[in-house]
Structure formats: structure tokens, C-alpha cells
Amino acid sequence: MATTASIYRNGNYSKNSLITNNNKVERPPSVNSNPKNSLKSKSLRKSAPAALGAAKDDTGVPGRVRVAVRLRPRNAEEMVADADFADCVELQPEVKRLKLRKNNWDSDTYEFDELLTEFASQKRVYEVVAKPVVESVLDGYNGTVMAYGQTGTGKTYTLGRLGEEDTAARGIMVRAMEDILADVSLETNSVSISYLQLYMETIQDLLNPTNDNISIVEDPKSGDVSLPGASLVEIRNQQSFVELLRLGEAHRFAANTKLNAESSRSHAILMTSQML
Ligand SMILES: Nc1ncnc2c1ncn2[C@@H]1O[C@H](COP(=O)(O)OP(=O)(O)OP(=O)(O)O)[C@@H](O)[C@H]1O
Numbered sequence: 001m002a003t004t005a006s007i008y009r010n011g012n013y014s015k016n017s018l019i020t021n022n023n024k025v026e027r028p029p030s031v032n033s034n035p036k037n038s039l040k041s042k043s044l045r046k047s048a049p050a051a052l053g054a055a056k057d058d059t060g061v062p063g064r065v066r067v068a069v070r071l072r073p074r075n076a077e078e079m080v081a082d083a084d085f086a087d088c089v090e091l092q093p094e095v096k097r098l099k100l101r102k103n104n105w106d107s108d109t110y111e112f113d114e115l116l117t118e119f120a121s122q123k124r125v126y127e128v129v130a131k132p133v134v135e136s137v138l139d140g141y142n143g144t145v146m147a148y149g150q151t152g153t154g155k156t157y158t159l160g161r162l163g164e165e166d167t168a169a170r171g172i173m174v175r176a177m178e179d180i181l182a183d184v185s186l187e188t189n190s191v192s193i194s195y196l197q198l199y200m201e202t203i204q205d206l207l208n209p210t211n212d213n214i215s216i217v218e219d220p221k222s223g224d225v226s227l228p229g230a231s232l233v234e235i236r237n238q239q240s241f242v243e244l245l246r247l248g249e250a251h252r253f254a255a256n257t258k259l260n261a262e263s264s265r266s267h268a269i270l271m272t273s274q275m276l
């Protein structure tokens, strides 16, 4: 059971970050056709070099797509069924490879930029996967963190946990905003968020659910993408951000699936922007 996160930094200097949650491995969504702003993902290459994106290496601008895989621990049902992933999944952390065994004589090997085992903490996942993107955003680039994977693999857990009872459980969205707020002064700058869900081909505003058919508009000259009509709410402090996330989560379309009793069903998109 694995969630995969794509991490993308591009060269567009406007301080936006996008955190999305997508439950289809085969066809990740694309917000527009312009590579500057689209949600990027790459199909994995078997035994291929780690450079999965089109552009330069970690030090280059624009940054390339980086892909990490996180395995989650077995859940209670899998324990009862005595499911053993070790039979079919073999991690090779030293070479950042994951081997999927089809049977005793056949396997496929995939190479990732980062490999996070079932013992990886939320803190480590944030630091490896999202912190570099947040730092780029604070340097003035657009950045995207996207999680994709089958239902029940841990996308919401990885991105969306608020961790109010247990701070160690905080997910990427909460940790990212903590780092953003630690870096900017709200007296001279402003930080705003939009929180949306993509469901059945329409975009709804999770901060104002009556706003349920938001269009995507692309500026023909600059290629910039905007979502006119989406609420843009200014963040006063971390607590006000967490409250907005909770409000948005309550408006998300959710239904159980065979594999996940608390399945999100929709794709959630959190956008933050900083005005300096
Ligand atoms: N790393 C982890 N450690 C412990 N529990 C986890 C981990 N990842 C996921 N889980 C648990 O597994 C279950 C499914 O996770 P989650 O709801 O995040 O899946 P999802 O990918 O968002 O699924 P869906 O696409 O159906 O919304 C949840 O009960 C969650 O708490």
C-alpha cells in the first residue's frame, strides 16, 4: 500500500504553492495545459534513473519533478487477514528502489528519488518531500506537492492530518503553513489560501460550498491560471489556518470504499499565496 508524492518546483517567480490529493495513479489531474502551472506528474520508469522530470537536476532552475514513495503500515483488517506485503514488496532503501514481486521468478523494479518505509514519521516525510518545495516557494518560486495512490494508501493521512491531539501526527499541509508563517511577517506581508475539491469534473469551493462550479481561466498572454470566484482567505495565524482546514474538510465529499472506510473520494487542492 503506497502513496506517491510528486514534488515540483518551477521557475515562475510568484510565490504560490499547491498541495493536492489525488486518488488515481494512472491519470493524475492537470489544472491546465501550460507546463508552468500544471500539476505535474510522471509515470514511473522501471529501473530508470531518478531524473523523472523534464528539466535540470536539484540545483537547477527550473527544478524537475521528484517522486517519493511512502509505504503505510498494515491496517487492522490486513493484520486480521495476515496480509504480508513483504511477500510482494521489497524495499531497497540504499539504492532507493522498490521491487514488486509478481511471483517467484518475475518482478518489476522502480526507482524513486526518496523511499519512505512504513516506519517513516510524518516529520521525516515532510522534511524529505515537502520542505524543499516550501523553501523554494519562500524563495519566490511556484511549487506543488501532490499525493497520488489507490484508495486507502494514506494520501489524506500524509497531507491532511491536523494533529491537534498529537502534534507528531501533523501532515504536510499543517507543517508547510507553520514553516511559511515562521518565515514571513504578517505585519508587512499577507498569506492567503483557497481550498477546493475536484469531484465529478467540477471544482467546488470547500470554504464556501455554495460556490460549486468554479471555472479555470488561463491568461492567454502570461499563461497564468486563475480560479475566479474561489474564496481567497487571509491567514492571521496557524490556528486560523487549521480552523479553515477543518471547515474545508467538513465540506469534502466523502464515502467509504471497500478499501477505506473514510475514503475522501474527491481530489482536494489547497493553494496558498504570499503577497510581499
Ligand atoms: N503512515 C501511516 N501510518 C498509520 N496509519 C496510516 C498511514 N497512512 C494511512 N494510514 C491509515 O490508513 C487509512 C487510509 O488512509 P487515508 O484515508 O489517508 O487514505 P487515502 O489515500 O486518502 O484514501 P482515499 O483515496 O480513499 O481518500 C486511514 O485509517 C489512515 O489513518
Ligand SMILES: [Mg+2]
Pocket (backbone or CB within 6 Å): 155, 156, 157, 262, 263, 264, 265
Ligand atoms: Mg483520502
